[in-house]
Amino acid sequence: EEGGAGGAQVSLITKSGTDSLHGSLYEYNRNSFFSANDYFVKAAQLESGEPNKPPQLNRNIFGASLGGPIKKGRLFYFINYEGYRDAEAVSPLRTVPTDTLRDGIIQYVCQDPTACPGGTVTGLSGKQYSYASGVMALSPQQITAMDSGSLGPHGPDPVVINDMNTVYPLPNDYTTGDLLNTAGYRFRAPTTTDKNWYIAKLDYNITQDGKHRLSVSGALSNEADAGAPFLPGTAPETTTVNYNKGIIANYEASLSPTLLNDFRYGFIRESIGTGGDSTQPWIYLQSFDQGVTYGSAFQRPIHNFNDDVTSVHGKHTLQFGFQISLLRDHETNSNNSFSNAFTNPEWLADSGFANKGVPLDPAANGYPAVAQTFNTSYDYPMTTLLGMVTLVNANYNYQRNGQPLTQGTPVSRNFAEDAYEPYIQDIWKVKPNLTVILGLRYSLFSPPWETNGLEVTPTQNLGAWLTSRADAMREDIPSSALPLISYNWSGPANGKSSYYNWDFHNFGPRASIAYSPAADSGWLKTLFGGPDHTSIRAGFSVVYDRVGESIVDTFDQNGAFGLFTELTNPSAVETSITAPRLTNLNTIPTTDYTGANIFIPAPAATFPQTYPTGLGAITWGIDQGLKTPYAYTLDFAVSRQLPSKFSLDVAYVGRLSHRELAQEDLAAPLDIYDAKS
Numbered sequence: 001e002e003g004g005a006g007g008a009q010v011s012l013i014t015k016s017g018t019d020s021l022h023g024s025l026y027e028y029n030r031n032s033f034f035s036a037n038d039y040f041v042k043a044a045q046l047e048s049g050e051p052n053k054p055p056q057l058n059r060n061i062f063g064a065s066l067g068g069p070i071k072k073g074r075l076f077y078f079i080n081y082e083g084y085r086d087a088e089a090v091s092p093l094r095t096v097p098t099d100t101l102r103d104g105i106i107q108y109v110c111q112d113p114t115a116c117p118g119g120t121v122t123g124l125s126g127k128q129y130s131y132a133s134g135v136m137a138l139s140p141q142q143i144t145a146m147d148s149g150s151l152g153p154h155g156p157d158p159v160v161i162n163d164m165n166t167v168y169p170l171p172n173d174y175t176t177g178d179l180l181n182t183a184g185y186r187f188r189a190p191t192t193t194d195k196n197w198y199i200a201k202l203d204y205n206i207t208q209d210g211k212h213r214l215s216v217s218g219a220l221s222n223e224a225d226a227g228a229p230f231l232p233g234t235a236p237e238t239t240t241v242n243y244n245k246g247i248i249a250n251y252e253a254s255l256s257p258t259l260l261n262d263f264r265y266g267f268i269r270e271s272i273g274t275g276g277d278s279t280q281p282w283i284y285l286q287s288f289d290q291g292v293t294y295g296s297a298f299q300r301p302i303h304n305f306n307d308d309v310t311s312v313h314g315k316h317t318l319q320f321g322f323q324i325s326l327l328r329d330h331e332t333n334s335n336n337s338f339s340n341a342f343t344n345p346e347w348l349a350d351s352g353f354a355n356k357g358v359p360l361d362p363a364a365n366g367y368p369a370v371a372q373t374f375n376t377s378y379d380y381p382m383t384t385l386l387g388m389v390t391l392v393n394a395n396y397n398y399q400r401n402g403q404p405l406t407q408g409t410p411v412s413r414n415f416a417e418d419a420y421e422p423y424i425q426d427i428w429k430v431k432p433n434l435t436v437i438l439g440l441r442y443s444l445f446s447p448p449w450e451t452n453g454l455e456v457t458p459t460q461n462l463g464a465w466l467t468s469r470a471d472a473m474r475e476d477i478p479s480s481a482l483p484l485i486s487y488n489w490s491g492p493a494n495g496k497s498s499y500y501n502w503d504f505h506n507f508g509p510r511a512s513i514a515y516s517p518a519a520d521s522g523w524l525k526t527l528f529g530g531p532d533h534t535s536i537r538a539g540f541s542v543v544y545d546r547v548g549e550s551i552v553d554t555f556d557q558n559g560a561f562g563l564f565t566e567l568t569n570p571s572a573v574e575t576s577i578t579a580p581r582l583t584n585l586n587t588i589p590t591t592d593y594t595g596a597n598i599f600i601p602a603p604a605a606t607f608p609q610t611y612p613t614g615l616g617a618i619t620w621g622i623d624q625g626l627k628t629p630y631a632y633t634l635d636f637a638v639s640r641q642l643p644s645k646f647s648l649d650v651a652y653v654g655r656l657s658h659r660e661l662a663q664e665d666l667a668a669p670l671d672i673y674d675a676k677s
Helices: 041-050 138-148 157-167 372-386 460-473 522-528 549-557
Strands: 021-032 058-069 077-090 095-098 106-108 119-122 128-131 134-140 182-186 189-205 212-226 239-242 245-258 259-275 282-284 297-314 316-333 340-342 391-399 411-431 433-444 456-458 488-489 505-517 532-543 564-568 630-641 647-657
Touching: 041 182, 106 372, 119 134, 128 134, 134 138, 138 372, 157 372, 316 549, 411 549
Parallel strands: 282 340
Antiparallel strands: 021 058, 058 077, 077 189, 095 182, 106 134, 119 128, 189 212, 212 239, 212 245, 239 259, 245 259, 259 297, 297 316, 316 411, 340 391, 391 564, 411 433, 433 505, 456 488, 505 532, 532 630, 630 647
């Protein structure tokens, strides 16, 4: 009778009231009065000259319960409240600019240490800094001269300089970063968690003898979890709230001494939201952390109908019933609502500067060469310092009428999924010491669909498309010769099939046995200890997983091409001469300094839609041949009572999974087979 998912089954029982009045009151506290400091926090505090103070921890768990009669013998109540308050400091580590980088100076390790005897360098502020032997430091004036070929501004970007000096504290942790241009900052970050849980239950004996009983249980949570701030004094990076609630109505009927019926209706409304710390687009300076997060939320009402019938016939106890689950899922998120840009040196024509012979390569300007192992640690701080925007992701979300949403508008989707699971089983007491259980459960899970028609799928089977790529690879045929993938409207709301087809073959047999050897003499008694001293149990089942929600989450978080389109400017085109420089961290440039468009305009939302050729992209799709994942579950256990009040338990539990879901890159570069060689 257990089902609904292929994992563990957990049964929760809520207390009922009785004819007597009972209650409880409790409080638990844990604090940091006697706590030792965190090793890394202490080291960072000493580095910054701060006092040695352990992170805060103050946790309180408290509550009360009360149960009793409303009408003795017939109507009872039980209520419970529990509160949780947690004020705790954690130890986040952020990557921040060093004092030299924020003053317009770039440092690097030299390929030939003897060419770099060390010295001093002057920053934009006029302050002088010493640098060690084996290291070279480029002053703002030297960087500006190297950058003189730019068709736009030259040298350190004033917006970046201001951001580094007004937002970021100086480093105090040297376990991260390149330690010349970037390093770590560790601090005691406050977090708070407030939780309130409410539970109530009413039980009513419809008949005096309790053979007909009605129960109604309700639960409500009210939780807020404020995470760590990005830096001291800033808002939490994320704040999660939980307003889950549910109600269960249960009717138990003892129709006769051998016939029982148990009907349950459950309504659960999951409601969880995660608030971010930003509501605008960003240009990401990839040398250090920026702590940008966006918000999302979902409300997931689920209606469950369960009925179980138990009928006893001699040695057989026959059970049968069903479970129907109707799930609706309203999701909103801003994860893909904003376009973004990056100061990514690897997107440039030469994939960087160091040892490339380009204008910003120190060796090309008469300075010592950068150590090969330090290339990226030179390239990334340089593009950051110059505010050089090389990569732009233009994000567009579309409505059902084909019009794009305005930038920053949260994306809203309404998904649905239904499940139907009947079952039957027989508990056969073959002997007093031998019980055999045989059963069968059938699981029918609908593919999820978007109820407003905002659903698209590839026009060709992705599994078949992947196979065709493999065949082409063996025939020395490049990917460019294969047909392009297009997306078109799909789903019941559009009068078409959904992400994948229904799977009607989910039959799950169940079998188990419990046996207690009754030998009372001979070697069998020695082995099993005599009657009632050994228990042997074994079980086998085939269980099916409901995967619709995990697929829905993927499309909700990452979007589907055609409804969500991310267009990226081509790589290996921009150079330090043509790449635009940022003027505001929240304003993405649209063209480079030659006038070429790097912020790709929104394409028309016509379907079927094919991704523009010549642009790179990562899009999501589902193999239309997907089948329900399933697993064989196995268990075998032996319990043996031993002398002197000892016992021995030996058990094996196995799970053999099949058709597991996997995310794969179907368009990875081919390993072309050369037939001639």
